[in-house]
Every structure is written in structure tokens, then in C-alpha cells.
Amino acid sequence: MTVAMETKPSTKDTALPLVRGLETPFRRIVSEFCESRTAVAGFIIFVTILGAAVSAPWISPTDPYDLQTVDILDNRMPPGSQSMTGVVYVLGTDGMGRDMLSAILHGVRISIFVGVVSGVIALLVGMAMGLLAAFYGGVIDTLIMRLVDLKLGFPAILIAMLLLAVLGKGVDKIILALVIVQWANYARVVRATALVERNKEYVEASRCLALSDLSVVFRHILPNCMPPLIVVGTVQVAYAIALEATLSFLGLGLPTTEPSLGLLIANGFEYLLSGKYWISIFPGVALMITIVSINLMGDRLRDVLNPRLQR
Amino acid sequence: MTIYVVRRLLQSVVVLFVITLLVFLSVNVIGNPVDILIDPECDQACRALAMRNFGLDRPLHEQYVVFVWNALHGDLGDSFISKVPAVNLILERLPASLELTICALLLALVIGIPSGMWAGLKPDATSAKLIMGFSTLGFSVPGFWIALIMIIIFAVELGWLPSSGRGETVEALGFKFSFLTPNGLYHLILPAATLSLYHMALITRLVRAGVRETIFLDFIKFAYAKGLSRQRVLFIHLLKNILIPVVTVLGLEFGGLLAYAVVTETVFAWPGMGKLLLESINVLDRPVIVAYVMLIVVIFITINLVVDILYSLLDPRVRLSGASK
Numbered sequence: 224m225t226v227a228m229e230t231k232p233s234t235k236d237t238a239l240p241l242v243r244g245l246e247t248p249f250r251r252i253v254s255e256f257c258e259s260r261t262a263v264a265g266f267i268i269f270v271t272i273l274g275a276a277v278s279a280p281w282i283s284p285t286d287p288y289d290l291q292t293v294d295i296l297d298n299r300m301p302p303g304s305q306s307m308t309g310v311v312y313v314l315g316t317d318g319m320g321r322d323m324l325s326a327i328l329h330g331v332r333i334s335i336f337v338g339v340v341s342g343v344i345a346l347l348v349g350m351a352m353g354l355l356a357a358f359y360g361g362v363i364d365t366l367i368m369r370l371v372d373l374k375l376g377f378p379a380i381l382i383a384m385l386l387l388a389v390l391g392k393g394v395d396k397i398i399l400a401l402v403i404v405q406w407a408n409y410a411r412v413v414r415a416t417a418l419v420e421r422n423k424e425y426v427e428a429s430r431c432l433a434l435s436d437l438s439v440v441f442r443h444i445l446p447n448c449m450p451p452l453i454v455v456g457t458v459q460v461a462y463a464i465a466l467e468a469t470l471s472f473l474g475l476g477l478p479t480t481e482p483s484l485g486l487l488i489a490n491g492f493e494y495l496l497s498g499k500y501w502i503s504i505f506p507g508v509a510l511m512i513t514i515v516s517i518n519l520m521g522d523r524l525r526d527v528l529n530p531r532l533q534r
Numbered sequence: 535m536t537i538y539v540v541r542r543l544l545q546s547v548v549v550l551f552v553i554t555l556l557v558f559l560s561v562n563v564i565g566n567p568v569d570i571l572i573d574p575e576c577d578q579a580c581r582a583l584a585m586r587n588f589g590l591d592r593p594l595h596e597q598y599v600v601f602v603w604n605a606l607h608g609d610l611g612d613s614f615i616s617k618v619p620a621v622n623l624i625l626e627r628l629p630a631s632l633e634l635t636i637c638a639l640l641l642a643l644v645i646g647i648p649s650g651m652w653a654g655l656k657p658d659a660t661s662a663k664l665i666m667g668f669s670t671l672g673f674s675v676p677g678f679w680i681a682l683i684m685i686i687i688f689a690v691e692l693g694w695l696p697s698s699g700r701g702e703t704v705e706a707l708g709f710k711f712s713f714l715t716p717n718g719l720y721h722l723i724l725p726a727a728t729l730s731l732y733h734m735a736l737i738t739r740l741v742r743a744g745v746r747e748t749i750f751l752d753f754i755k756f757a758y759a760k761g762l763s764r765q766r767v768l769f770i771h772l773l774k775n776i777l778i779p780v781v782t783v784l785g786l787e788f789g790g791l792l793a794y795a796v797v798t799e800t801v802f803a804w805p806g807m808g809k810l811l812l813e814s815i816n817v818l819d820r821p822v823i824v825a826y827v828m829l830i831v832v833i834f835i836t837i838n839l840v841v842d843i844l845y846s847l848l849d850p851r852v853r854l855s856g857a858s859k
Contacts, residue, residue, distance in 0.1 A: 373549065373553075377831075381830065388818075465676040469676050469797055473800060474812075475815070488682065492801075511675050
């Protein structure tokens with residue numbers, strides 16, 4: 224991996240407040256981020272979806288998994304139709320008579336949970352591995368990077384499918400599979416950034432202060448590796464959500480008791496050819512909006528934080 | 535050059551060995567397939583007999599040695615379900631998958647390169663922005679959902695194209711192909727288009743980035759200064775330089791395309807090996823899963839090798855840096 228040797232704006236950042244008054248690096252990033260209208264739109268949409276996902280149990284019209292309120296006679300009703308008890312199914316019902324809107328709200332909740340949790344764990348694992356490789360070099364570096372190359376040489380979906388075939392179904396299992404699939408991407412980025420940072424004067428200075436390795440790595444090198452990590456993190460969360468949906472659609476990810484968006488789409492697949500489009504389409508639209516909104520933010524963050532690495 | 539090739543070849547063998555070990559270990563952790571295969575009424579003795587018949591009673595390392603030995607002889611075991619050699623089962627399905635994958639790749643190239651060049655040459659035009667918008671979508675929206683949308687639009691609503699199966703096939707060179715009959719071609723359009731979208735987006739972005747970087751370089755100015763026509767500069771001088779990364783990425787992504795075909799084949803009921811893999815995972819048919827993975831790995835490693843060697847031929851800088859080590 225080649226890394227352009229341009230200097231990090233760490234010295235510039237500290238100089239900025241003197242020049243522009245109250246401006247901090249964080250404020251600069253926020254204001255630059257807001258310059259792009261699509262990025263702000265993506266942010267607003269994502270926050271809305273996140274809010275809906277977190278509050279799904281309270282805002283959804285019905286509880287789609289409470290068997291007492293689900294009426295099988297209401298199955299496959301088109302959007303906007305009314306049940307016998309007077310509930311309006313805004314997005315229709317699925318094959319079991321469940322309200323699609325409620326099912327989607329709960330599905331988004333599971334999808335985002337799996338995507339974010341696996342992303343964060345993979346980030347931590349990849350960060351630790353990348354820092355280890357960069358800081359110690361030598362055999363450790365070679366070992367870790369060979370592992371990363373091996374992992375990145377094969378398509379994620381194939382590895383995830385085989386892992387899930389071994390592990391079985393479950394939220395914890397799909398998170399584990401997604402972590403195994405993703406950690407290498409983070410490790411590579413962290414290592415490349417940390418290698419550049421390691422040779423800078425501030426690291427030498429902190430070593431001269433007789434700080435421990437841990438302190439140098441985590442308090443001095445790591446903060447300077449954050450910008451590219453944030454960008455990769457955004458992209459990877461979107462990717463994890465898409466991959467989880469794909470695996471669940473194939474019947475390999477989550478159990479039917481915890482239907483994510485992918486599973487909802489799979490449930491509707493059998494009704495698709497008979498023209499009952501809403502059972503598959505609406506969860507799919509929710510999935511698409513979620514992923515695209517995250518990617519819009521990611522695109523802008525990449526420009527703003529200007530990491531020297533590409534995917 | 536020879537040293538370079540030999541070194542790459544050795545590397546490939548090591549990777550192949552590591553993968554067989556990983557695959558064998560992980561697949562053998564999957565629940566005991568005997569439980570699915572034998573009669574539930576079966577007693578302990580009959581169960582032990584079944585285990586012995588499948589060679590599952592021996593220690594893991596012995597099983598591994600047997601596995602590698604047989605694999606070297608082209609035998610990856612019989613399918614637990616259909617009792618046919620797993621390799622045959624996979625190879626039978628290979629032409630269908632290859633047909634789909636290659637069509638998708640060609641489609642991605644034929645549409646991706648021109649739209650990428652257009653977007654790179656006129657980055658501010660509305661059409662270029664539209665192209666990039668589409669590529670963002672193609673990049674981020676999961677393939678299976680695109681497949682469903684395609685089915686709804688073209689198969690259910692418009693009724694133009696069929697949504698499942700291969701249609702009529704014709705035998706050529708001992709394999710069955712669909713693209714040689716009009717009906718088969720009809721069946722091929724939707725799955726190939728769906729599978730190609732991601733890579734179409736990828737190629738569009740690569741070519742666009744390449745054009746944006748290369749267009750200001752001196753050799754382009756020089757070509758114009760020589761009085762060459764715009765077409766010649768763009769399609770010969772510029773394109774040649776852009777295609778190097780495209781070739782690399784394509785080579786690397788071909789295996790990915792084969793793997794993602796699992797999704798496309800499942801949605802469109804395309805009888806390829808991806809569909810077979812999914813069916814085998816659901817019934818824990820170990821030999822078929824292993825055979826699939828081994829085949830994909832061999833394809834992967836071969837492609838990587840060929841791409842690296844081609845690359846060193848196309849771009850002397852790679853060869854030189856390899857030789858200096």
C-alpha cells in the first residue's frame with residue numbers, strides 16, 4: 224500500500240484558532256460538511272430513520288409480533304386498506320396479516336442495530352490490529368498483513384455465507400460474521416495512516432518524554448488516524464447493512480423471530496409474481512433510503528476529511 | 535521476469551494450501567451431517583456404520599490428509615444427498631454460471647466505459663451528474679433488491695421478459711448454453727443486467743477518475759499538438775492509459791462476480807452453481823460446499839496470477855520494482 228507523504232494538518236489545526244477566532248477543527252469540519260446540500264439531506268434522512276428505528280416499539284401503529292393483535296384474515300391487504308377492527312394499514316399487510324409499516328419500523332431497528340454494532344466491533348478489532356502492525360512492524364506486521372490480504376482477496380459475501388453455514392442463525396452470529404468480514408478493511412487503513420504518523424516528530428517527542436508504548440499509540444498516534452477511519456467507518460456501516468440484508472434474504476442470517484429488512488423482503492418474494500408488490504417493495508425502499516443516506520454522508524466526509532486512502 | 539512469475543506461482547500454492555486448511559476445518563465444524571442423512575429410527579450401531587461409511591469416524595487430521603490426497607486426484611467426495619461426485623455436480627452447473635457472469639461483465643464494460651468517459655470529459659454536464667447519481671445507486675443498493683425491482687417492472691408489470699430459468703439451451707462444445715437461442719437470450723437479460731449493475735458503477739467511477747487525472751497530462755497535450763484528431767487522442771491515447779487499472783480491477787472482481795451470482799441465481803432461479811451452493815448449505819451437503827469453495831478459490835488464484843503477470847507485461851514499472859527486491 225502506497226501512502227502519499229503529505230503532512231497531516233495537525234500543526235495547521237492548532238494555528239487556526241489564532242487566525243479565525245473561535246474556529247476549531249470540529250467546527251471547520253461541520254461547516255464544510257454543511258456546504259453540501261446532498262450531504263445535509265443524507266444526514267437529516269439518516270437521523271430521522273435512526274429516530275424511527277430507536278422508537279419503533281412506541282411509534283409503530285401495531286405490534287407486528289404480538290399474535291393477539293395480528294389477524295390472519297387481514298393477510299395480503301393492499302396499502303391503505305382497513306381491517307375489520309378499523310385499523311388502517313398504510314403500507315398494506317404481509318402474508319400473515321401483519322401491518323407492513325410496523326414490521327418495517329421494527330426491521331429497520333434490527334438492520335441498523337446489526338450494521339452499527341458489527342461496524343463498531345470491527346473498527347475496534349481492525350484498529351487494534353492495524354496499530355499493532357504499524358507500531359511493532361517486523362513479524363507481527365507481516366503476519367497481520369498477510370491475514371488482511373488473504374481476507375481481502377476473497378469476496379465478503381462468500382466468506383460470510385460459509386461462516387453462517389458453519390455458525391447457524393442468530394443476531395450474535397451474523398454480527399460475528401460481519402466483524403470477521405470487515406475488520407481487515409479497518410486494519411489496512413489504520414496501519415497505513417499509523418505508519419506515516421509513527422515517523423513524525425510529535426511521536427519522537429512523546430517517546431523522549433518516556434511515555435509508555437500504550438500511551439504513545441493510543442493518546443498520540445490514534446487520534447491522528449481518526450479522519451480516514453471515520454470515512455471508512457461510514458462506508459462500512461452502509462455495506463454491513465446491505466450485506467446483512469442480502470444474507471437474510473438468502474435465509475442465512477437472522478432467525479425468523481427477528482426479521483430485519485432483508486427477511487421481510489424475502490417473505491414478500493413469493494407474492495411478487497402475483498402482483499402483491501407492497502410486501503417486498505416497501506421494506507426494500509426503507510433499506511435503500513437507509514443505505515443511500517449513509518453513503519451520501521460518507522461521500523461528503525471523504526471530501527471534508529480528505530484521507531489519503533481509497534477503498 | 536521468470537523469477538517474478540515463479541515467485542508469484544509459489545505464493546499462489548501457499549495461499550491455496552492455507553485455504554484448503556481453513557475451509558476443511560470450518561466445514562467440519564458444521565453440525566454432523568449424519569444426523570440429517572440417516573433414518574431417525576436408526577439405532578447407535580446403524581449410526582456408527584453410517585459414520586464409518588462417510589469416513590467421519592476418523593480423527594480430523596487423518597480426514598484432512600485423505601481430503602487433500604483425494605483433492606489432488608480431482609476427487610472431492612460424493613454429495614451426501616445425490617451420491618454423485620461433488621466435482622461433477624459443480625462442473626455441470628459451471629457453464630450456466632460462467633455464461634451469466636461473462637455476460638454481466640461484458641455488459642458492465644460496454645456501458646461502464648463510455649459513460650465513465652463521458653462523465654470524466656464533461657464533469658459539469660447534467661448528463662454526467664445523472665450518470666454519477668446512478669452509479670452511486672448501483673454502488674449502494676443491494677443486488678437482490680435491484681433484482682426484485684427488475685422483476686416487478688419487466689416481468690410482472692410490462693410482461694416483456696421472463697423472470698426465472700434459463701429458457702432453451704443449445705449444446706455447443708459439449709456444454710449447454712442459453713445465449714445461442716433467442717429464447718435463452720431473453721431469459722439471460724434480466725439476471726445479467728442485475729448482476730452487472732454493481733460493476734458497471736465501479737467501472738464508470740474508475741474510468742471517470744482516470745479521465746479526470748489523465749486529461750491534463752502532458753502527453754495528451756502533446757498528442758493534440760501533433761495535430762491528431764480528438765477521437766484518436768481520446769480513444770487511443772487516453773483510453774489505453776485508463777484501461778490498466780480497469781483491467782486489474784476487472785480481473786480481481788471476476789471472482790467476486792461469480793460469488794455474487796449466488797444471489798442473482800437464487801432470485802432468478804438460474805440453475806448455476808451459486809444456487810447449488812445455497813441449496814447445499816441448507817442441507818449441510820459438505821462435499822458440495824467444499825467443492826464449490828475449492829473451485830472458486832482455484833479460479834480466484836488463477837485470475838490473480840494471470841492479472842499480475844499481464845499487468846507486469848503491460849506496465850514495465852511493476853516488473854522493475856519486483857525485480858529490484
